[in-house]
Amino acid sequence: MNLSKVCQPPLRVLITGAAGQVAYHFVFMLAKGDGFGRRIRLLLILYDLPETTDLLEGLCIELIDCCYPTLQDVVTTSNIETAFTNVSVAFLIGGKPCSADMKLSDLVEVNTPIFKVQGLALDKYAKKTARVIVVANPANTNLFICSKYAPSIPKGNFSALTQLDCSRLRAQIARKLRVTPNKVRKVLTWGSQSPSLVCDVTKAVVVNEGKDISIAEAVDDDDWLKYDLTNIVRNREEEVMNLTNKSPSISAAKALLDHTRSLFHTGNDFNNFTCMGVFSDGSYGIPEGMVFSFPVHISSSTCSIVQGIEIDEYYQNLIDKSICESEQERDRALRICVLNQNSSDIEINKNEYQNQNVDETQQQ
Numbered sequence: 001m002n003l004s005k006v007c008q009p010p011l012r013v014l015i016t017g018a019a020g021q022v023a024y025h026f027v028f029m030l031a032k033g034d035g036f037g038r039r040i041r042l043l044l045i046l047y048d049l050p051e052t053t054d055l056l057e058g059l060c061i062e063l064i065d066c067c068y069p070t071l072q073d074v075v076t077t078s079n080i081e082t083a084f085t086n087v088s089v090a091f092l093i094g095g096k097p098c099s100a101d102m103k104l105s106d107l108v109e110v111n112t113p114i115f116k117v118q119g120l121a122l123d124k125y126a127k128k129t130a131r132v133i134v135v136a137n138p139a140n141t142n143l144f145i146c147s148k149y150a151p152s153i154p155k156g157n158f159s160a161l162t163q164l165d166c167s168r169l170r171a172q173i174a175r176k177l178r179v180t181p182n183k184v185r186k187v188l189t190w191g192s193q194s195p196s197l198v199c200d201v202t203k204a205v206v207v208n209e210g211k212d213i214s215i216a217e218a219v220d221d222d223d224w225l226k227y228d229l230t231n232i233v234r235n236r237e238e239e240v241m242n243l244t245n246k247s248p249s250i251s252a253a254k255a256l257l258d259h260t261r262s263l264f265h266t267g268n269d270f271n272n273f274t275c276m277g278v279f280s281d282g283s284y285g286i287p288e289g290m291v292f293s294f295p296v297h298i299s300s301s302t303c304s305i306v307q308g309i310e311i312d313e314y315y316q317n318l319i320d321k322s323i324c325e326s327e328q329e330r331d332r333a334l335r336i337c338v339l340n341q342n343s344s345d346i347e348i349n350k351n352e353y354q355n356q357n358v359d360e361t362q363q364q
């Protein structure tokens with residue numbers, strides 16, 4: 001019997017920026033089945049710029065040699081049409097990371113044009129049911145731009161990675177309380193990964209002998225929770241960059257795995273909530289249509305914003321500042337798109353990159 005005729009096609013999963021640091025750590029966890037579960041066979045499409053061809057090829061060889069039972073095939077490409085055609089899930093990691101001499105907001109200039117092109121590519125080539133996870137920073141603004149140029153894919157299918165800051169929060173509280181991080185739950189981040197990120201632990205609990213104890217009670221240090229903790233989390237990226245000259249990648253890849261597991265119900269506790277950048281429906285006074293980090297519930301891979309959280313005046317002021325900053329960043333990105341009007345539209349039509357390493361599996 002020809003098994004290929006009876007087997008379901010594998011899930012087509014695109015990873016952009018596949019030759020970069022975050023992807024390097026993420027792709028092995030995904031290929032192993034940690035993201036979508038061990039029953040789902042994967043066709044991984046590794047997409048990056050033409051100058052990274054050797055790195056992509058090397059990664060491809062290593063992935064194949066791992067013999068993961070979940071990994072059906074790997075395609076490497078710098079051709080945008082090959083990369084985006086018929087994808088079911090797209091992890092958009094490709095873009096410039098922050099360097100020590102840059103502010104996170106400086107990335108808007110370089111990464112916005114990339115997300116305009118990739119939005120157009122999603123619209124033209126991807127499945128209309130595709131799930132899109134935006135990682136490259138500024139993730140919320142990149143999501144906004146990408147979705148704007150991919151109007152045929154529902155806005156609810158897009159989410160941005162903001163989980164890393166939640167992980168940082170949980171890790172710091174766990175260290176303070178000398179417990180493992182899995183005991184710390186319901187930490188929240190509102191807004192975006194930036195100086196205005198809002199770390200909210202008012203609903204957070206630590207689980208002790210099966211009982212939830214509020215973090216405020218367990219830590220018993222209001223100043224540390226309100227000020228020191230936020231500063232530690234906001235400076236975490238810079239600390240890593242100053243020490244290693246690179247932006248954090250292992251912790252980002254693990255956060256992306258957690259995001260994936262929440263979204264596809266393959267690991268995390270989904271009775272609980274998690275945080276993601278999603279389009280606002282107007283909840284909590286965040287303007288409708290703005291992409292913001294919210295606490296979300298996931299059901300059938302669809303995110304809904306958790307309702308009914310009381311926000312005190314202190315956090316409300318911080319959230320208001322974050323709204324202003326997000327609006328400014330979004331408007332700046334929109335202006336860049338207008339300035340790039342012709343160049344990026346032409347890029348997608350001309351199919352700017354060379355075809356590489358495309359095998360017949362891409363037709364599935």
Ligand SMILES: NC(=O)c1ccc[n+]([C@@H]2O[C@H](COP(=O)([O-])OP(=O)(O)OC[C@H]3O[C@@H](n4cnc5c(N)ncnc54)[C@H](O)[C@@H]3O)[C@@H](O)[C@H]2O)c1
Pocket residue numbers: 016017018019020021022023047048049052093094095096097098114134135136137139161162163164165193247248249252
């Ligand atoms: N949301 C988060 O929590 C979070 C966490 C960590 C990193 N990031 C962001 O993720 C991105 C990647 O980080 P990294 O450390 O892997 O950087 P990296 O420089 O190691 O890799 C980036 C890769 O993207 C590729 N790339 C650039 N332009 C591209 C394009 N137009 N199409 C496809 N690929 C392209 C580069 O060639 C490179 O291989 C950065 O923007 C970084 O700021 C986000």
